[in-house]
Amino acid sequence: MPLPPAGARPSILGRGSYSESLRIGAILRKETVGGALLVVATVIALVWANSPASESYFALRDFKIGYEPWHLELSLGAWAADGLLAIFFFLVGLELKREFVAGDLREFSKSVVPITAAVGGVVVPALIYALVNAASPETLRGWAIPTATDIAFAVAVLAIIGSHLPGALRIFLLTLAVVDDLIAITIIAVFYSTDIQPAPLFMALIPLGVYAFLAQKYRRFFGTRAAAAWLILLPLGVVTWALVHASGIHATVAGVLLGLAVPVIRSKASGGPTAGPGLSEIFEHRFRPISAGIAVPVFAFFSAGVALGGWDGLASAMTDPVAAGIIIALVVGKPVGILTTTWLLTKATRAALDKSLAWIDVLGVSMLAGIGFTVSLLVAELSFGQGNPHDDHAKVAILAASLVAALLAAAVLSTRNRHYRMAEAEETADANNDGIPDVYQQDKPQNNVGGAANQPKP
Structure with a gap:
């Protein structure tokens, strides 16, 4: 990799590779639809829970179904939180492994900024919540509620305001959300697991190990018959989930572990050339619509339905230090943590923001990361x-x-829409009609921090 010109400062948050831009764009388009469904499900839940028919909503949410000897007699709300969200976290595991094995983030120079920014966006909100609730040990347990970012909700907002974020910001936003989810699931596993049962936990290692082995060797065993892999691996995943659930560790942790066990790199069949998509890509295509279109909206439907109790009830909620801590942490703590960490990193590395961006862009994305919805609702239920x-x-x-x-x-990013449209036109222009935008052929990467810089070829 060539060094930057003498005296030049390395840049952060460049646009990255064309393949990564295409992949991120495809993911965000799917999440936009999921975000719209998420908002609709939330509105329906709130209206129903505060209507004269509210008792029927709570009766539906609390209706139990399942097999008690296997510790699976759960309410529909619990099935949504423990079961459906495991699909969401399975995709988080797939995305994390994809990013660090074959994505742009496999290089430290490109991953350090978004990962550090995500950590800042977790630590600062948690500290703010803890400070607000320091005098109340009972409510301090909710310190992790404002640490997550909801990517589906965030991209739905972008779709509503018509903001076409350039590739660098889209990659930055998605990486923030994915790393946030990883930190959140780690927090859930460590701090919100109770009454751990060692026997089912160790038993879960057996189907998980078989699942991982078959997933790594799936082309040798199944060839190109993806359906065979699906029919064998899916039951193993369900058994792993059930045993983790019975162990006392939140079952969504199983989703991440199963996702991390899936191979990203395309495997070779019988020593021949690499053929067909990797299993991670196959599962991503099949499960993302289920996650975005069913799992997350259904969870939101059962979790977001809160009886507000009119203006008096709303005022009572706002006086609770729990509510105050969450609002300040998400609205103020998230952008402060992300923006400050990113800025400090540029100073520590003597780097500069990529020439295609301004700090107001980073501020807007940092504010967008304050939309902590799905995982925040889950952690709230686990906390209280x-x-x-x-x-x-x-x-x-x-x-x-x-x-x-x-x-x-929306207020910040909409002021930059003209700039974003110009950046989008530049990133999609293909004068020679070879299917690859010219900007990705004219630019080549240089040593940078957090993204590919734009240095013309000699």
């Missing part, structure tokens, strides 16, 4: 328990903070 007044107040705060963060981000 469904039906607890603090849980209800936390959910009201999550909804309010996400709305405020969305409005603030």
